[in-house]
Amino acid sequence: MRKLEEIIREFYIEDLHLSQTDERYPVFLQIAITGLKELNYDLKSIVTEVTLTVNDNDTVDLPNNYIDYMMIGVVSGGTISSLGLNTQIANKAKDNCGNISGVISDPTSADVGSFSSSYSDDGQDTGGDFGIGGGGNSNGTYNIFKQEGYIALQNCSADKIVLRYLSTIEQVDGNFLVEEFLVDAIKSFIWHRYIRRMRSYGGGDKQMAEIEFNRKKKMAVKRGSRFSITEFMNAYRSGYRSSPNI
Amino acid sequence: MLTTQSKIAEQISLRIRQQTSDAAVDERELMLSVHQKLGIIVRNRLYESKGIESQEVDGSFYYPIEGIPVLKKSKNKYYIKMPSTSMSLPFGVDIKRVGTDEGMGFIPVPNGFSDLYAGLDSASLEGQIGYYKSGVNLMFSNMNSTNNPTTVNIEMVLPFGALDEDDEISIPTDVLAEIVELVFTDFVRTLQIPVDEVNNGIDN
Numbered sequence: 001m002r003k004l005e006e007i008i009r010e011f012y013i014e015d016l017h018l019s020q021t022d023e024r025y026p027v028f029l030q031i032a033i034t035g036l037k038e039l040n041y042d043l044k045s046i047v048t049e050v051t052l053t054v055n056d057n058d059t060v061d062l063p064n065n066y067i068d069y070m071m072i073g074v075v076s077g078g079t080i081s082s083l084g085l086n087t088q089i090a091n092k093a094k095d096n097c098g099n100i101s102g103v104i105s106d107p108t109s110a111d112v113g114s115f116s117s118s119y120s121d122d123g124q125d126t127g128g129d130f131g132i133g134g135g136g137n138s139n140g141t142y143n144i145f146k147q148e149g150y151i152a153l154q155n156c157s158a159d160k161i162v163l164r165y166l167s168t169i170e171q172v173d174g175n176f177l178v179e180e181f182l183v184d185a186i187k188s189f190i191w192h193r194y195i196r197r198m199r200s201y202g203g204g205d206k207q208m209a210e211i212e213f214n215r216k217k218k219m220a221v222k223r224g225s226r227f228s229i230t231e232f233m234n235a236y237r238s239g240y241r242s243s244p245n246i
Numbered sequence: 247m248l249t250t251q252s253k254i255a256e257q258i259s260l261r262i263r264q265q266t267s268d269a270a271v272d273e274r275e276l277m278l279s280v281h282q283k284l285g286i287i288v289r290n291r292l293y294e295s296k297g298i299e300s301q302e303v304d305g306s307f308y309y310p311i312e313g314i315p316v317l318k319k320s321k322n323k324y325y326i327k328m329p330s331t332s333m334s335l336p337f338g339v340d341i342k343r344v345g346t347d348e349g350m351g352f353i354p355v356p357n358g359f360s361d362l363y364a365g366l367d368s369a370s371l372e373g374q375i376g377y378y379k380s381g382v383n384l385m386f387s388n389m390n391s392t393n394n395p396t397t398v399n400i401e402m403v404l405p406f407g408a409l410d411e412d413d414e415i416s417i418p419t420d421v422l423a424e425i426v427e428l429v430f431t432d433f434v435r436t437l438q439i440p441v442d443e444v445n446n447g448i449d450n
Binding site: 003004005016017018019020021022023024025026029030033171173174175176 | 299300301302337338339342343353354355356359363366367368370371372373374376378
């Protein structure tokens, strides 16, 4: 990982050929941070993984730096098993203090997912939950309420879940840290954004700067998502397993 | 070439006397003119250097001034008194370095930085201290009671206010010739104007 301020200084040396920083430094820094965020949205390889505790009301609080999720699952036998998405899970009600309390439900209305024809007269589960639809998941299901800041779970017995998600860029000890393969793309982004509205640069220069940034971005995305020969062979073999000779 | 301000003024003064023997020019006036003309030459050379994609000021024009006390204006507002007037060069390159003896120098930021960048991620300057010119002061941003030094050093272009007339200064030879020529031409032109001429029909 590289520090963003190092990249700015490299930009001064390599692109501007200067031997000292000047008053444009904060401008370049601001552009670089925007560029880092921009690239972060497209690079699925840069994800954060956290283990979160399930609350008593079957919800999990989203991290503050959450943008979008890659996977939600539970750890089972040392591996992560995904939960299933169920967009029919209802939003929870909040009490006067703003805390999530229970499910907003109207017992008189037909609530999807709670058609109760699955219990016999003596209270035994007959196994038929009609109306839920296909694609159920034995580990449980979830629905994300980003505005409210939580994940609602259903039929999930685990007390912890694993969230693999795209996060906002955060500073470590006051510094933004940058993946090595993003360095060139950020330098190109700084130049592209810096000259974008300048009258002293022609349309050709601006276009070239944009093209260069897009090229560098593509390269960074490729570098971030490439996989090794071993990984390829594993994927290939698992798909073409020969049947045993009898 | 190592010289002093008084030596340059003396050289120009000698040339002026050779031209007009009755001329009386104060050397302090010549030195002031030398300052001004040097500033013009440095600025012009900076713009000329843009033609070769350099945008640099010759390193020999920068002079370090050490041990300037850091003062406190109000809570988390620290500043120093500028030790000398500086030139107005683009992007603040007239000041090459502000900082302490150790570590990296502070970051130059534009005046108005603290308001425009307030609340943005870039406002912290990645944990570095920024500085900007404000009148006769040099203000610091991101400086607080935990990271403020007692004194700072500053390296700036031609700080004549902090240099004595007999302090050694290094002026490139070609610039020295140019400065002598410029000041000389300027003064000779002025001295050649007859000052006691009265338009009364009688020859002087």
